[in-house]
Amino acid sequence: MAYGIGAAAARLARLVKGEGGTPHRTRLALVLRLENVDTLRGGLGPQVMEQLLDQLTRRLVAEMRLLPQLRSPGSAEVLGLFAIGRQQAVPGLLARLQAICGRGVELPDLRICPVVNAVIVGDETGEADPAALYAHGRAALQGCDPLSPAGQLRFVEMPVPGAEPAPPSAPALTLDRIGLLFQPQICCDTGAVLGLRVLTRLRMDNAESRDLDEIEPRLDDETLSHVATHVLRQALDCLKGWDRMGAGVPRLTLPFSDRMLADPLLADSILWELDRHDLLPGRLEIELCEPIGRSGGRVPVTACLHRLAAAGCALALGEFGTGSAGLGDLRRFGVGRVRIGREFVADCDRRADQQRMILAILALAEHLRLATLADGVATQDEKAFLAQIGFAAVQGPAVAPPMPAAEVDDFLLEHGRSLPLAFDLRRRG
Template sequence: MAYGIAAVAARLARLVRNREAARGGARLALVLRVENVEMLRASIGPAMLEQMLDRLLRRLVADLRLLPQSRSPGSAEIQGMLGILRQQAVPGLLARLQTICSAGVDLPDLRICPVVNAVIVSDESGRQDAAALYAHGRAALQGCSPFSAAGQLRFVEMLPQAGPVALPALAPDRIGLLFQPQICCDTGAVLALRVLPRIRMDDQDSCDLAELQPRLDDETLGLVTAQVLRQAFAALRVWDRMGARVPLLSLPLSDRALADPATADAILWELDRQDLPPERLEVEVTEPVGRHGGRLPVGASLQRLGIAGCAVALGEFGTGSAGLDDLRRFGMRRVRIGRNFIAGCDRRADQQRMILAILALAEHLGLATLADGVATQEEQAFLAQIGFNGVQGPAVAPPLEPAAVDDFLLAHGHSLPAPFDLRRKA
C-alpha cells in the first residue's frame, strides 16, 4: 500500500478511537467486492488489475474516510472501517459510494468500469469487532447478483443480540438444479443429464454456482455441494420409478470442492443412502487438476471415486486444462469439447480442422467425446457425421427444471424408433 494511504489510515485510526470513546463506540464498516475480477484479469492483465484496485482503494480512503484492512494482491474484496460513525450519515455515504463505483477507474489510456457490489454494516452498540462486521457484510453480499451491470449497494444493521451470521445462500430453498440432456449421436438416446446447480439471489434471479464459488468459504461450499447431491440423486430416483432411462448424471465439480475429502465422502454416502450404484454418477473435472486445491488432495478424491465405480470426465478438453498424464492417472473416460471449438463447425474450415485434430487425439486415447454448446441442427449433423459420441446444447435441449425433465424424457422416449426385433415370429 502506498505511503500516503498508510498515513491517512493512521490518522483515521486515531480519529476513530477518539470518536468511539466520545460516542460509546458506534461503528460502520464497508465490505466491497469487484465481481468481474477474473474477466478483468484476463483482459487487462494482473499488473493493470492491481493498479485499478489500488486506485479504487485510494478513492474510497479519500472520499469515504475509509480505514482499510490490508488487501492481498489480486483480491477482489476491499474491507475497512469508516471514519464517520453516525448511522444518519449512511444515505450520504451510499450516494458517494454510488458515485465512486459508477465513475470507473482511470488507468493510462484506459478507463475501467468494474462491476461492484458493496454493503455498509452498522453496529450502533460498538460491541462487535471488525471481523464480525466484515463477516456480516460478506454474508449480505451473497444475496447480491454478480451479474447486475450497475452493481448493488446495501445497508445492513448488526443488532446487538445477533448471533452467528446466517448465510442466505445456504437456505435449501435457495439452491436449485437445472439438468442439461446429453444425446447419443448414434442412437438418439439420452446418454446423461448434466447437473447445473443454481443459487437464487435476493433479487429473485438465480446464478450458476460456479460464478458464486469465490464468495463461499470451504465449509459453505461443502454444505451447498451436499444439498446439490441430495437433490440430484433424489431426482434420478424419481426418473427411475417413471421408467425413463437416464444412464447417469454428470456432475461438474470445482477443484476446491474435490480438494476436500468430505466431498468424496458425501458423494459415496449419498449414493448409498439413495440406493444408487456409483456407476450412475460421472464427476466432471472443470478446472486444471490441482490448480486451486492442490494435486495431491484432488487426485486422492478422484482416485477414490474412480475405484468406487464413478466415472471421471474432463471438461473443456483441448484448452490445456489437463495434461495427458492426468487423463491416464485419473482414469478419465470422457471429454467435453466446448463451444469455442464447436461454433460454426458445419461451415468453417478452420474449426473443422481443429475439431478433427482433437477428435483424433481423443480416439487415440480411447476417450468418448461430448460436444457442448451445439446451437444449430447443422452443427449437430456435422458433429455426428465426423464421429462424436454425444452432443448437448440449445439445438438438443435447453437446461431444464426437474419437472420439465419429466416431460422431456417421456416425449424423447416416444420419439425414438422401436428397436428392430430379430426374434422369429411364431
C-alpha cells in the same frame, strides 16, 4: 504549491491516525471485496483486473477521502481509513459508496460493474489498531447476503473493550432457492440419450436465477457443502424416478468445483447417496470444472477423486482444450470423457479455423482414448458436422435446452418414441 500539497497530505495522515485532533476521535475504516474474482480474472485477464481495482481505488480516494492501504498484487480487497472521523458521516459515506459501486468502473473501451461487498467499520474510542478494524470488517463480510445480485454495503461497530464480541454469522441459504435443470446428451451414432448433465441454479433476491458457479465464491465452505449435498440428493432422486418410469437414462453428469471436491466428507456423501438410492456408482459421472487442486488444495481433491474413481464413478473433464488440466491429470485420475466447449464448436460447420482446431482436439482425445462430448451446439448444421467428424455425443440448444425434471419426463418419452425413425446423425459419403 508542492509545500501546500505535502502539508495537506501530512494533516490528512494525522487526522486518520488520530493525531492533532480531539482525544478518542472516531475512526472509520473501509473493507471492500470484489466477488466472483476468478470469473472476472478469467474473462478480463490479470492485467485488466488490476486496472479495475486500481481505478476503483482512485475513485474512492478522490470522492470519499479514503487513505488506502497498499494492496498486494492479486488481492481483490481494498482497505483504507477515512479522513472523516464522525459517526454522523456514515450514512453519507454509505450512499456515496453505493453510487460509486453502482456506476461501475470505466476502463478503455470497457465498462465493468463488478459485484462488490463492503463494510465500513466504526471505532468510537479511536484506539483500535487499523489491522483490528480490517479483521473485524473481514469477519462482517461473512454476513453479507450471498444472493444479493449487486452485493451489500454495511456499517458495523467495533465491540466495546472487555465485552465478548459476537462473530457475525452468515445468513442461511435456504434450500428452496436451489433449482436443478437437466441438459440431455445425445449419442451421435444411435440418437439415444446417453445421459443428462445437471445444472444448478440459485434464485437471487430479485427473483432472477444465476448459475451456482457464479455465486460459489460468495458462499462459505459449510454452506457450499450443504448445497452440494442437496443437489446430489435431488439429482439422484430424479434419476431413480426416471428408472421407475422406464425412461432409460444411463447416467447423470454432475459438475463439482474444486472447493467442493476438497470437502473430506464429499466422497462418503456421494457413495452413501448412491447406495441409498440403490444406484451403481457408474451411473454418476463427476465433471471436473477447473484445474485440479487450484482452489481446493491438491492433496484433499486428489484423495476425493481417487476414492470416487476406485468405487466406480466415472470422471469427465469440462472445457477440454482450454488448458484446464494437464495431460498427466487425465491419466492419473482415470478421466474417461472430455467436454469441448462452445468456443470451439461455434460455427464449426462454416469456419475452417474452427474445424482445424476441433480436428486437432479430436485427434488428441482419440490418442488418449477419451470419449468426446460437444457442448453448446446451437444449430442443426453444427450438430451434423460434429457427428460426421467423429464426436461421440452432443448437447446444446440444437439438441434440447436445459429443462426442469418435470419437462424431462415428457422429453424422454417423446424422444424414445422417435428413435425407431431414421435417426442417424452420421452422414457418411
